[in-house]
Amino acid sequence: MEPGPPGSFGPAEPGPCLSGQRGADHAASASLQSAARTEPGGHSLAVAAVLPAGGCGERMGVPTPKQFCPILERPLISYTLQALERVYWIKDIVVAVTGENMEVMKSIIQKYQHKRISLVEAGVTRHRSIFSGLKALAEDQLNSKLSKPEVVIIHDAVRPFVEEDVLLKVVTAAKEHGAAGAIRPLVSTVISPSADGCLDHSLERARHRASEMPQAFLFDVIYEAYQQCTDYDLEFGTECLQLALKYCRTKAKLVEGSPDLWKVTYKRDLYAAESIIKEIISQEICVVMDSKEDNKHVGHLLEEVLKSELNHVKVTSEALCLAGRHLQQIILDQCYNFVCVNVMTSDFQETQKLLSMLEESSLSILYPVVVVS
Numbered sequence: 001m002e003p004g005p006p007g008s009f010g011p012a013e014p015g016p017c018l019s020g021q022r023g024a025d026h027a028a029s030a031s032l033q034s035a036a037r038t039e040p041g042g043h044s045l046a047v048a049a050v051l052p053a054g055g056c057g058e059r060m061g062v063p064t065p066k067q068f069c070p071i072l073e074r075p076l077i078s079y080t081l082q083a084l085e086r087v088y089w090i091k092d093i094v095v096a097v098t099g100e101n102m103e104v105m106k107s108i109i110q111k112y113q114h115k116r117i118s119l120v121e122a123g124v125t126r127h128r129s130i131f132s133g134l135k136a137l138a139e140d141q142l143n144s145k146l147s148k149p150e151v152v153i154i155h156d157a158v159r160p161f162v163e164e165d166v167l168l169k170v171v172t173a174a175k176e177h178g179a180a181g182a183i184r185p186l187v188s189t190v191i192s193p194s195a196d197g198c199l200d201h202s203l204e205r206a207r208h209r210a211s212e213m214p215q216a217f218l219f220d221v222i223y224e225a226y227q228q229c230t231d232y233d234l235e236f237g238t239e240c241l242q243l244a245l246k247y248c249r250t251k252a253k254l255v256e257g258s259p260d261l262w263k264v265t266y267k268r269d270l271y272a273a274e275s276i277i278k279e280i281i282s283q284e285i286c287v288v289m290d291s292k293e294d295n296k297h298v299g300h301l302l303e304e305v306l307k308s309e310l311n312h313v314k315v316t317s318e319a320l321c322l323a324g325r326h327l328q329q330i331i332l333d334q335c336y337n338f339v340c341v342n343v344m345t346s347d348f349q350e351t352q353k354l355l356s357m358l359e360e361s362s363l364s365i366l367y368p369v370v371v372v373s
């Protein structure tokens with residue numbers, strides 16, 4: 001097992017990142033968390049995550065394994081890691097990658113300053129990769145910073161749009177039922193072909209669901225299931241919930257997930273993921289002002305106007321003279337669109353400075369900087 005490199009806390013390398021739930025949502029999930037995760041006697045629930053990322057992405061049809069394919073110059077897996085890191089009550093994230101991709105993974109962790117990440121060797125199948133991650137959490141290895149969690153989340157590294165609320169739901173349900181998994185309505189009807197390639201029967205679509213991720217388990221349940229399961233299951237199985245049922249007689253609680261839980265599998269999914277990421281970060285706007293007057297006021301007015309145009313927008317107001325120094329933090333706060341408002345002066349010195357900084361920062365700015373004079 002390879003721990004991720006010690007990264008001092010510092011601004012992440014620029015690159016788009018997604019805003020999670022903020023503000024009121026955050027407060028709501030905080031109160032949910034404390035309810036869901038405090039055990040009798042008040043101690044908090046130990047939760048870890050295992051991310052299988054050892055596949056080759058054959059169906060994607062490109063040389064690079066899809067978890068490392070760039071979206072807006074940032075590897076797909078980095079968005080998933082960021083989504084999980086945003087959930088502060090997940091104490092460890094174990095990522096299973098192949099030996100040949102170990103260095104690539106380490107460089108991604110370093111470049112994007114990912115935290116709480118440990119790397120393990122993936123297996124030749126998804127189940128074996130997951131098992132490898134569980135073993136790392138189960139064994140108190142010498143000088144390992146990992147400890148066995150009470151609940152473990154299993155989530156595909158190629159499902160970047162995972163939010164705290166569904167993670168909380170599956171963890172809460174797993175604590176009570178032993179296992180839980182996100183599900184979605186079926187889009188196509190499932191049919192069963194006969195040996196001669198004709199229709200044998202079809203399943204009633206309304207009575208079935210698609211099994212998605214995240215899933216969560218009492219650690220002892222899923223670890224026992226993996227230890228008991230046959231090589232056939234490890235080789236050909238695709239459903240962790242089924243292993244818990246078959247080997248530990250644990251019936252998973254099914255949790256309705258949001259439409260964004262889909263797995264990046266084909267090239268079209270990469271295009272879809274890019275447009276969703278663009279939409280998310282294009283709603284983050286930084287208003288920089290050259291005047292001393294209340295930035296928040298102008299920012300607030302702009303936010304009110306934009307809100308009538310965009311489905312959700314977040315405006316960060318900053319004095320232009322400070323923007324340069326705070327640029328990294330502004331970027332970390334996921335602002336990729338800048339509106340410079342020149343009220344006091346007609347010379348654009350400060351604005352020009354900011355523009356130069358943005359150019360030199362090699363940020364993938366989505367849109368040109370808008371200057372309002």
Ligand SMILES: Nc1ccn([C@@H]2O[C@H](COP(=O)(O)OP(=O)(O)OP(=O)(O)O)[C@@H](O)[C@H]2O)c(=O)n1
Nearest residue numbers: 052053054055056057058059124125126129157
């Ligand atoms: N031996 C494997 C195979 C898959 N996975 C991971 O399991 C997740 C879901 O699997 P899938 O979508 O099937 O990924 P691939 O196996 O890479 O895709 P393909 O079947 O098209 O090759 C992915 O994050 C993938 O990296 C893994 O950790 N180890």
Ligand SMILES: O=P(O)(O)OC[C@@H](O)[C@@H](O)[C@@H](O)CO
Nearest residue numbers: 126156211212213238239240
């Ligand atoms: O079979 P694949 O490796 O493509 O994908 C794995 C999926 O089956 C799995 O992530 C969900 O269906 C939930 O089990």
